[in-house]
Every structure is written in structure tokens, then in C-alpha cells.
Amino acid sequence: MIRYAAILALLLPGLAIAGWEPVEGSKRVGPGKGDFSVQLPEAWLYDSSRHSLDASHDGVGLDRITVAITAHKKTFKNAKKESTPKSAPEDLAEDYIAELQAGPNALRDLVVVSNEPAELAGKPAFRVHLKYRAPESTGGAAMESVAIGTALNSGVMLATFEAPSIHYFERWIGKFDAAAGSITLSPPPK
Amino acid sequence: MGAALLAWVAPGHAITEQEQRARLLFVTREEEAHLEAQGLPYGDAALDAYLQSVMDRLYPERHGEYRVRALRDTEFNAFAVATGNLYIFTGALLRLRNEAELAAVLGHEGGHLVGDHMYKRTVESKSVARIGSALTLGLATTLSGLGALVNYSTMAGFSRDFEREADRTGFQRLTAAGYEPKVAAPLFDRMAREVTERKIKQAPYIFADHPKLLERVHNFATLAAGSPAGELRVNEFVAATQAARVAALEQIHERKDGAELIAVLGDDGRAAEFAPSGEFLLGEGYRFRAADGDESRALEHYTRSIEQYPDFAPAYGARGRLRARRGEHEAAMVDLERFVTLAPTAQETPYARQTIDRLKKDSSK
Numbered sequence: 001m002i003r004y005a006a007i008l009a010l011l012l013p014g015l016a017i018a019g020w021e022p023v024e025g026s027k028r029v030g031p032g033k034g035d036f037s038v039q040l041p042e043a044w045l046y047d048s049s050r051h052s053l054d055a056s057h058d059g060v061g062l063d064r065i066t067v068a069i070t071a072h073k074k075t076f077k078n079a080k081k082e083s084t085p086k087s088a089p090e091d092l093a094e095d096y097i098a099e100l101q102a103g104p105n106a107l108r109d110l111v112v113v114s115n116e117p118a119e120l121a122g123k124p125a126f127r128v129h130l131k132y133r134a135p136e137s138t139g140g141a142a143m144e145s146v147a148i149g150t151a152l153n154s155g156v157m158l159a160t161f162e163a164p165s166i167h168y169f170e171r172w173i174g175k176f177d178a179a180a181g182s183i184t185l186s187p188p189p190k
Numbered sequence: 191m192g193a194a195l196l197a198w199v200a201p202g203h204a205i206t207e208q209e210q211r212a213r214l215l216f217v218t219r220e221e222e223a224h225l226e227a228q229g230l231p232y233g234d235a236a237l238d239a240y241l242q243s244v245m246d247r248l249y250p251e252r253h254g255e256y257r258v259r260a261l262r263d264t265e266f267n268a269f270a271v272a273t274g275n276l277y278i279f280t281g282a283l284l285r286l287r288n289e290a291e292l293a294a295v296l297g298h299e300g301g302h303l304v305g306d307h308m309y310k311r312t313v314e315s316k317s318v319a320r321i322g323s324a325l326t327l328g329l330a331t332t333l334s335g336l337g338a339l340v341n342y343s344t345m346a347g348f349s350r351d352f353e354r355e356a357d358r359t360g361f362q363r364l365t366a367a368g369y370e371p372k373v374a375a376p377l378f379d380r381m382a383r384e385v386t387e388r389k390i391k392q393a394p395y396i397f398a399d400h401p402k403l404l405e406r407v408h409n410f411a412t413l414a415a416g417s418p419a420g421e422l423r424v425n426e427f428v429a430a431t432q433a434a435r436v437a438a439l440e441q442i443h444e445r446k447d448g449a450e451l452i453a454v455l456g457d458d459g460r461a462a463e464f465a466p467s468g469e470f471l472l473g474e475g476y477r478f479r480a481a482d483g484d485e486s487r488a489l490e491h492y493t494r495s496i497e498q499y500p501d502f503a504p505a506y507g508a509r510g511r512l513r514a515r516r517g518e519h520e521a522a523m524v525d526l527e528r529f530v531t532l533a534p535t536a537q538e539t540p541y542a543r544q545t546i547d548r549l550k551k552d553s554s555k
Contacts, residue, residue: 081480088514088548090541098446115537117544124548126541 020045028188029053031068036121036157037188038067041175055179061138063163063172065179075156078103087151089117093126096149096158100130107132118148120157121183125150131165144169148180159183211272214312218271225261225277232260232280232434240430241278241296244289248297248363249304256300264438264450266381270299272308280438283431284454285384289423290369291377292431294410297363301356310352350402357406361413370420374410378403384453428463439464443471448484451475461491469495470505477512488512503532507542519549 023029023040030037031053038053040046044065046055052068054060072083079098083091093115100107111131118127127148134141145162161176163169205213225231232238241258249256256274264281271277276299278292286292302308365371382403384390442450452475455461461468473491476484492509495502510525526542533539 117540
């Protein structure tokens with residue numbers, strides 16, 4: 001694990017060169033293409049060059065926040081489920097968990113710690129807290145993630161945070177909840 | 191590991207029958223210990239005692255030698271190993287309908303033990319190690335937790351001759367013990383149907399693939415044609431196994447396997463055997479499967495559940511959720527409010543409250 005962290009720490013400056021930028025003060029950021037913005041934790045690095053927004057403090061293998069809107073037809077592709085703009089948060093939560101358990105990259109030893117109603121971008125949402133084991137190829141660490149999701153006209157908006165259970169999850173979960181709470185369905189001011 | 195160690199043979203040393211048997215028992219015991227460590231035994235002493243009583247009725251002369259236990263797994267399966275132990279899955283108990291059917295399954299597995307089939311297969315394969323490494327890797331991965339024990343059990347598959355011999359022995363024991371012999375053919379027919387309906391390609395079933403199952407249906411129908419009627423013992427079977435059967439159903443529900451729930455509960459009257467949750471779970475099966483027309487079928491079964499058991503909360507929650515999805519807002523709110531009243535602390539209740547709030551906001555717009 002320590003070796004893994006060291007490798008990622010070495011990679012992080014490389015990520016910054018490849019489009020990752022530091023979060024500055026209270027500046028809201030959004031993805032290159034997509035209509036939402038978020039206040040990310042200060043001093044994290046973020047990548048907004050794609051449809052999604054990715055952010056990390058210590059390296060994406062150690063802590064990672066992702067916010068994305070994915071088309072209804074694609075969000076739960078492995079689980080062979082299709083959401084709609086009217087999908088209830090409870091149904092989305094069920095399909096989200098099924099998606100993680102399906103397909104070639106299905107998560108191992110998945111445990112649902114909690115599954116409860118929440119709010120995202122002012123809309124009724126689900127909040128799912130999961131524990132699982134990372135693939136052996138990446139060290140097989142005990143991982144935790146939280147996903148908050150809601151259905152929009154354009155697709156399913158998901159804000160997720162994942163980190164190893166040891167140290168990193170507890171350290172940053174509060175920052176993730178604050179960031180998720182700041183999401184609005186409008187692009188960042190220019 | 192055990193099989194790998196046992197693969198080594200000193201140059202020029204011919205293995206005696208005694209040594210070969212000792213090796214088979216050694217690796218089997220090692221794998222059985224693994225099964226225990228995985229926590230797979232269902233662990234209900236009263237249930238195991240009942241299963242043992244059926245086995246002893248079939249094979250009275252083997253009392254204390256053949257030992258039966260239930261394993262926690264939802265598939266339709268049972269197997270025997272060379273140590274004389276037989277294991278039946280809770281999923282098999284779920285699908286059986288009476289003691290005579292249970293006896294047909296145990297009788298067949300016992301037939302493999304009587305016939306010494308595990309050892310004979312070892313001889314045919316030349317070595318214990320070869321069995322461990324070469325056979326049915328797919329089965330071992332399908333039946334997680336069983337590991338390599340699958341390879342040393344009756345699940346690894348036998349020649350048709352061995353299967354026919356086990357069928358004959360099992361059938362003789364079934365009739366000699368006074369059980370109804372006509373149960374065997376329909377039982378295997380149901381298994382064959384499930385293999386087809388669930389599109390199972392490599393069936394992790396006692397009786398293997400679909401053609402073999404159909405052949406067995408024919409064999410048993412022929413054998414039973416001239417046999418006298420016997421006992422079914424429905425009540426005894428249900429009383430002893432119901433808790434394990436319901437636990438298996440809940441396991442399938444938790445896994446959200448719609449096809450399996452429908453395969454188990456879909457036959458007429460089957461859901462009623464699992465009151466009060468049977469109709470609700472069948473509705474859940476259709477909701478999970480989500481094929482054309484399944485949403486209406488799910489609603490039908492939730493409604494049937496509510497009609498039969500007006501205080502059974504989960505059916506209101508599920509029907510309300512489905513009605514909300516279909517845009518039947520008023521009816522959905524009535525169901526969800528009833529659910530919240532009946533189950534204020536249920537895990538799903540916060541979501542039910544969220545849906546009620548959402549529907550109220552929508553209707554006030």
C-alpha cells in the first residue's frame with residue numbers, strides 16, 4: 001500500500017501537467033462540457049477537460065471525487081437497466097448497486113453500508129455508502145465509496161467519492177459531502 | 191494444495207488401492223474443512239437431524255456412516271463425497287415439495303456412495319491429483335465457497351453408467367422405504383424446466399445438463415410405472431425445512447435475482463406455501479426481471495399479497511413504488527402512507543417518505 005501511495009505521489013505532478021489544475025480559493029469549477037458547477041475542496045487538484053469533473057488530493061488511487069452526468073441509456077449499461085428523467089432515487093440506488101455488481105469489472109466483496117434519501121443540486125436523490133475490495137491488480141485494498149445521485153432530463157447526475165478505508169476515507173468524506181452539497185445545475189461563472 | 195502434494199509419486203512405485211483410497215479421503219477431508227471454514231453449513235441441528243432421519247430410512251444399514259447436512263446456498267443442488275458425507279443445499283429444499291422428493295434426491299446421492307463411484311472415478315482418472323486439477327473448473331467457480339471439493343464430489347459428473355446405477359439404487363431405496371415413487375419423474379422435469387427458463391448453460395445441478403435430466407425423467411417414469419404407491423409426507427417435510435426454505439428465498443430476494451424467484455415461486459399455488467411473503471416475493475421477481483409485461487404481473491402479485499394479508503407492509507411499499515413509477519400518484523401515495531404506518535422503522539421507510547413528499551409537490555404544481 002505504501003509503495004502504491006509512493007508511486008501515485010510520483011504520478012501526481014505528471015497529472016497536473018496533463019490537464020490537472022489546483023483548486024483556487026472559492027472559485028467554482030465545472031467540466032469542459034456539461035451544465036453544472038461545484039465548489040471543490042481547496043488545494044485539491046482537478047481535471048475538467050472531459051464531460052466529467054475529477055478531483056483528488058493525494059492521487060486518484062487514494063482519494064477521488066467525480067461528478068458527472070451520464071446519459072440514461074449508458075448509466076446502468078452492465079446491469080442492463082435504463083433510467084428515465086422520472087426515475088425515483090430509490091430505483092436509481094438499486095440500479096447503481098446492481099451496476100457495480102455487474103460486468104467484467106464488478107466490485108468484489110461489495111457491502112452496502114447505508115442507502116438513504118438525500119438531495120443533489122436541489123433535487124431528491126439517493127446516497128449510498130459502500131465497502132468493497134479493490135482488484136488484486138491494484139493491491140486489493142479495502143475501499144469505501146459514497147455516491148449521491150439524481151435523475152435529470154439529460155441523464156443521471158452522480159457525485160462519487162472513493163478512497164481506501166484506512167485513513168483516506170475518513171479524512172476526506174466531510175470535504176466530499178460539502179462539495180456535493182455545493183453542486184448547482186449551472187455552469188461556473190466565467 | 192493437498193492434491194498437488196499427493197501428485198508426487200516416487201519413481202517406480204505403483205500405488206496400491208489402499209493408498210489411492212487414503213489419498214482420496216485425505217484431499218476430500220481437507221476440502222471439507224475448507225467448506226466449514228467458509229461458514230457454508232446452514233447450522234440448524236434440528237434440520238440436519240431430520241435430513242439424517244430420511245437418509246437412515248433409505249439406507250438403514252449405513253446408519254452413522256452416511257451423514258447429511260444442509261448447506262446455505264440457493265441453487266438446486268446436493269452432493270456426496272467419499273468420506274460418506276452428503277450435503278444438500280437450502281436451495282434444493284426450497285424447490286422440493288415433500289419428503290418423498292427429498293428421499294429421491296438423497297437416495298440418488300447415496301447410490302453413488304454405495305456404488306463407490308468417487309473411488310472408481312479416481313481409478314479411471316489414474317490419480318487423485320488429476321481429478322483435482324482437471325475436472326470442472328467452471329463448476330468450482332460457479333459454486334463459490336465450495337472450492338475444489340466440487341471436484342471430489344458427485345457434482346463433478348459421472349459416466350452415464352454410474353448415473354444410471356445411482357438412479358436404480360436410489361429408486362430401489364425410495365420404494366423399499368415406502369416413499370411415493372411417482373414423485374421422481376416430475377421432480378427432474380421441474381429441474382429441466384428451470385435449467386431452460388433460467389438459461390443455465392453449465393448447470394451446477396446434481397443431475398447435470400438438460401439432455402441428461404430429460405433422460406432421467408424418462409427413466410424414472412418407466413421405473414415408477416409398475417410400482418405401488420407410497421408416502422409423500424408433506425407436512426413433516428414442511429415443518430422441518432420451512433425456516434431454511436424461507437431463508438433461501440430471502441437470500442435470492444437480497445440478490446435481486448428475478449428469474450430465480452420466478453422459477454421457484456411461479457408455479458400455481460407455490461407462492462401460497464410461503465405465506466405471508468410468497469406473493470410479494472413473486473411480485474418482486476417480476477419487478478427485478480423487468481421483461482415485457484412483468485410490471486403488470488408484479489402489481490398483480492403485490493395486490494394479491496395485500497388482499498390475503500392486509501397488514502403485510504412490504505407489499506404496500508413495493509406496490510406504491512411501482513404505482514409512482516407508472517404515474518398513478520394518488521394510489522401510490524395511499525400505498526406508501528400505509529407502508530410508513532405499518533413499518534415506521536423499516537429500511538425502506540425514509541425512501542417511502544421521500545417519494546410521498548415528491549408526489550405531493552408534483553400534484554400541487
